[in-house]
Amino acid sequence: MMTNNDIAAVFKQIASALELLEANRFRINGYQRVSRVLKDLTEDIAGLVDENSGSAVKRLATFDGIGKGSAEKIVELVTTGKMAEHQELLAKVPAGLFDVLGIPGIGPKAATLMWKDLGITSLADLKARLDSPELARLPRMGAKTIENIKKAIEFREKAGDRVPLGVARPIALRLRDELRNVPGVQRLEFAGSLRRGRETIGDLDFLAACDDPEAIRERFTTLPEVTQVLARGETKSSVRLETGGAVLQADLRIVPQQVYGAALMYFTGSKEHNVRLREIAIKQQRRLNEYGLFEGTEERPQDHGAAPVAASDEESIYVALGLSYVPPELREDRGELDGEPPRLIELTDIQSELHAHTVASDGKMTIDELAECAKRHGYHTLAVTDHSKSSVIAGGLSEERLLAHIDAIREADARMDGIKILAGAEVDILPDGELDYDDEILARLDVVVASPHASLGQDPKTATQRLLRAIRHPLVHIVGHPTGRIINRREGLSPDMNALFEAAVEHDTALEVNANWRRLDLRDNHLRHALEVGCRIAINTDTHRAEQMDFLIYGILTARRAGLTAASCINTWPAEELHAWLGSKR
């Protein structure tokens, strides 16, 4: 069974092969865009093709970036398991060369030279010949370049995957605060995918405005975490750093304060969003770059004394282009420039936590400690939701223990002021969709969060049926971390998400955005489609220890990326409204 990601990977590889064969760069861009669009789709392409390959071509070609040609190639790939063009390219380009191209600093020109002139066809080949005189004889291949390639290979092997948001963000906050202490710094923020709240981060981007550029540059390139300085230019520096077990690249861009907004916009990206904005500017006979929005189409207007139409803040640039301000989380070229962006949910909108664990199962806090923690966050309601009996490793509760636990929760609720404590459970959705407690027990609970924990390698059809049963169950309020994926570690279930969303609307069951940064499940693009059909959403931290309640920000960022408004999130509702909704399922 071919997944959307599999198909996207084929298109990405075609683009890489064409780069190595020095094809037209716009054609390469075209294939790259198809790959990106495919990754973002929630419709199961293979399923679409299975139903009717003719209409699948038409449907696929309706997505921006996918034309008739690519649509037909997708159908060919899904129906035959192969794509002629892809196979032809693979016959021309050695497979190992893609890894060489993946080394930072090695682009298509260098990789092609190594291949054609020296017969290097894999990363192993390259590593074996790093010190050979033939390599040094290639054009533009001096001692420094070779040294940089060595370090880049080392970095790539050590750094591995993109860094999860929850690892990168605390590091970035710490570095940001440290850099803000440098004398003369007027503004300093992080930008890039971190500011956009992506679930994984490629590198850390910082933007500074300051009186004394040399001071901030010096501090940045000599931070104790820095292991290598890659660039140290007038306005841009680049380093590799190791901290807290993470290996990352970080960039610092320094600009005058009066163009800070334009630079922040440019540095926040995404690249594709920036390209769209610049195209809009061109249509208006203007030019947009990191120094501002300028009248006319002259190159580098900032060098010729031109005054920008807008530059100091991001919003003024969107407005000058005739657009609404787009929050960073939405800047992904997914249609955010058409029409008015919604008013996105914020951290302070959250008023309840509906998924949290205590020492009764695998949490570290007692009921009282958990409730105090929730109170400190200003919540009006906390649901205590320990694991059910099948989650043996997590100390899941037998029916007897659960009944006693419910009593203890009720007592704590009676004892404590300032917060409503609800008796709940995180009930396993068993592999066949059955729940881990029977209905009589479930009916005694104020809140039922039903979540999949085991058999997460199920095929999509079985997984769909499994989750549908839970969504349709009249006593279930929320389906927790619906796919069970763990970022960079486990794919999780791949059900027909659209079928889940429709059922969730029909049965008034909320779907969770689990805010734990290892999960972020629902993920952003799933959630975007859930909102299109009108699902109710819960954002929960799944807290096991006090500090994990601060994971909420990752759930909020993910939700904002999907365009979630406060009203659609049950955790934002006032107590009476929330309690009434929970009660409607009893």
Add this chain to the structure above:
DNA sequence: GCCGTTTTCGGCCCGACTGTTTTCAGTCG
């Protein structure tokens, strides 16, 4: 390759930095 409020051809974002260059190519984001 894709696309269209200059639409079926002719465009397709823009700038910084490094290294190896005598004036710029390659890479990156």
